[in-house]
Amino acid sequence: MLKLIRAAVWSGAVGGFLLWTACSNIPEAGFEPRSVKAAVKPENDRKTAPEFTLKDSNGQTVHLADYKGKVVLLDFWATWCGPCKVEIPWFMEFEQQFKDRGFAVLGVSMDEDGWDAVKPYIEDLKINYRVLLGNEQVSDIYGGLDSLPTTLLIDRQGKIASIHIGLSRGKEEFRNDIDHLLGASAASNGARTSLTAAK
Amino acid sequence: MTVGPVDKLTIQRGASGEVKIAAQLQPGYHVNSNTPSEEYLIPLKLTWAKEPLQAEQVVYPKPQSEKYDFSPTPLSVFSGNFEIVTRFKAPADARNGPAIMNGKLRYQACNNKECLPPRTIEIPVTLEIQ
Numbered sequence: 464m465l466k467l468i469r470a471a472v473w474s475g476a477v478g479g480f481l482l483w484t485a486c487s488n489i490p491e492a493g494f495e496p497r498s499v500k501a502a503v504k505p506e507n508d509r510k511t512a513p514e515f516t517l518k519d520s521n522g523q524t525v526h527l528a529d530y531k532g533k534v535v536l537l538d539f540w541a542t543w544c545g546p547c548k549v550e551i552p553w554f555m556e557f558e559q560q561f562k563d564r565g566f567a568v569l570g571v572s573m574d575e576d577g578w579d580a581v582k583p584y585i586e587d588l589k590i591n592y593r594v595l596l597g598n599e600q601v602s603d604i605y606g607g608l609d610s611l612p613t614t615l616l617i618d619r620q621g622k623i624a625s626i627h628i629g630l631s632r633g634k635e636e637f638r639n640d641i642d643h644l645l646g647a648s649a650a651s652n653g654a655r656t657s658l659t660a661a662k
Numbered sequence: 663m664t665v666g667p668v669d670k671l672t673i674q675r676g677a678s679g680e681v682k683i684a685a686q687l688q689p690g691y692h693v694n695s696n697t698p699s700e701e702y703l704i705p706l707k708l709t710w711a712k713e714p715l716q717a718e719q720v721v722y723p724k725p726q727s728e729k730y731d732f733s734p735t736p737l738s739v740f741s742g743n744f745e746i747v748t749r750f751k752a753p754a755d756a757r758n759g760p761a762i763m764n765g766k767l768r769y770q771a772c773n774n775k776e777c778l779p780p781r782t783i784e785i786p787v788t789l790e791i792q
Contacts, residue, residue: 541777541779542702543702543703543704543770543777543780544772544776544777545703545730545732545733545737545772545777546731546732546772546775546776546777547777548702548732549731549732573779575780584702608779609778609779610776610777610778611776611777611778611779612776628776629773629775629776630731630732630774630775630776631775
């Protein structure tokens, strides 16, 4: 049914994706793309990022759960997406700047042409973070991904702290949010450690 | 993107005829032209089945050169309303009577901030071959 609704919207008009995201039921908990604002949400309001298993550009299997304990910038993108190309250098910079503080960027390409299209692009841009190849299943559990780029910041508990659709934020806003999550998470982890030690 | 109704084409065997495809994009959106400015962009492309007619020529409109926030240089795009014309030839041995000529219009749209996945619109053209 979901696919039928989607097909109808797409055959109608380009701008119809707004209608679809407003009307669709997202099967997995925690992802409501158009209804979530870009700012970092309070911890209690965050929902778990849907789990996925994908291959990276080296053929290795990657589970999102492998990254629990880290702050993750999860970027859904494609080689044909101009706005995505703007953000990639930012994310490369973040990977370099924050990787030692428990941060990782995961780029999920939604290219239908697969690695033949994606690998040369990775090499051209010298992308320094892990790139995975997405599929329809991942698209479905993340709400359809009808607009790219779609970028999520996931906290160390594997919960979605913010969602950014399109080229809506600047580099420094992303950087501040990452820094905030890393700081808050470190403080939160530190507090738990202290309590445990006190017992 | 939406495509308007396509007129029925009545064509003589051995003769040529034209079909116009009228496309419309919502304000703020564009599609890459048939000759995109950059290699990584997906071009607009109209393709036709090999029968019952032969597509001799597909004529796209003149692209616009537009600057967007996400690109340092202007891009070759179509926006608003535009028309694609195809010139067909009916083979001398084509079968007389009603028929359908199937086309596919592939495109990829963006606005100034985000892009939508590539899509294909099926375009069946009603024919009367005489």
